[in-house]
Amino acid sequence: MTPDVSRPAGPFCSTAPLILASGSPRRQEFLKNLGLDFQVLPAVIDETPEPGENSVHFARRMALEKACQVAGIHPDSYIISADTVVTVRDRILGKPADGEEALAMLTALQDTTHTVITGLCLHHREKKITELQTCSTEVTFARFPETALRAYVATGEPLDKAGGYGIQGIGGFLVRHIRGSCSNVIGLPVSQLVTLLLHHQIVAPCPSREDSL
Numbered sequence: 001m002t003p004d005v006s007r008p009a010g011p012f013c014s015t016a017p018l019i020l021a022s023g024s025p026r027r028q029e030f031l032k033n034l035g036l037d038f039q040v041l042p043a044v045i046d047e048t049p050e051p052g053e054n055s056v057h058f059a060r061r062m063a064l065e066k067a068c069q070v071a072g073i074h075p076d077s078y079i080i081s082a083d084t085v086v087t088v089r090d091r092i093l094g095k096p097a098d099g100e101e102a103l104a105m106l107t108a109l110q111d112t113t114h115t116v117i118t119g120l121c122l123h124h125r126e127k128k129i130t131e132l133q134t135c136s137t138e139v140t141f142a143r144f145p146e147t148a149l150r151a152y153v154a155t156g157e158p159l160d161k162a163g164g165y166g167i168q169g170i171g172g173f174l175v176r177h178i179r180g181s182c183s184n185v186i187g188l189p190v191s192q193l194v195t196l197l198l199h200h201q202i203v204a205p206c207p208s209r210e211d212s213l
């Protein structure tokens, strides 16, 4: 593989075959920034909550199902998967189906605090390793006129994102306060993930980086 010279080398190196079971460009970017070599293999699963299922259970179940599906094809690799949902007043908000649903989600989040929950899974079928964790972040939105929300939806940014916004992009204007991991809101609790990867010795600090100080 040709190294990407425009990107500074990340602080870690992979020590085992690693698969990201996600089509999310944000999750891919996080792993690239860490310096990891990995393959991308998005899982295709039914992402519908069971009746009465709470958000934490749902996000964990989705992350586990994504990992297990890809493990069926690659039982000899470590698989990372995640699922991010927004929850407000006991409702689970996934990705909006269209602009109208995105607007309804953003309206429900106005001037209030919601929780962003990510289920994170690290799985290796042959080694019988399944780590399933949760990360929660509280996000408080300001209030804006409906015309502003409509104009934001028209940018197209909300459509592939849970809750109908992207904190890392234009949607940053919606957020008055955040408590907890920001990377978690963007789809991957990176600090928690690196702790897991180091614990299982799947990544190591990159020796060339350590020596170049």
Ligand SMILES: Cc1cn([C@H]2C[C@H](O)[C@@H](COP(=O)(O)OP(=O)(O)OP(=O)(O)O)O2)c(=O)[nH]c1=O
Pocket (backbone or CB within 6 Å): 021, 022, 023, 024, 025, 026, 027, 042, 043, 047, 082, 083, 084, 085, 086, 095, 116, 160, 161, 162, 163, 165, 166, 167, 168, 185, 186, 187
């Ligand atoms: C709230 C919020 C969500 N998101 C994204 C993170 C996730 O990619 C997405 C939630 O959908 P997910 O179903 O978690 O992930 P995905 O469909 O993008 O990818 P895959 O199912 O293949 O793993 O919303 C942001 O990028 N910024 C935000 O501020």
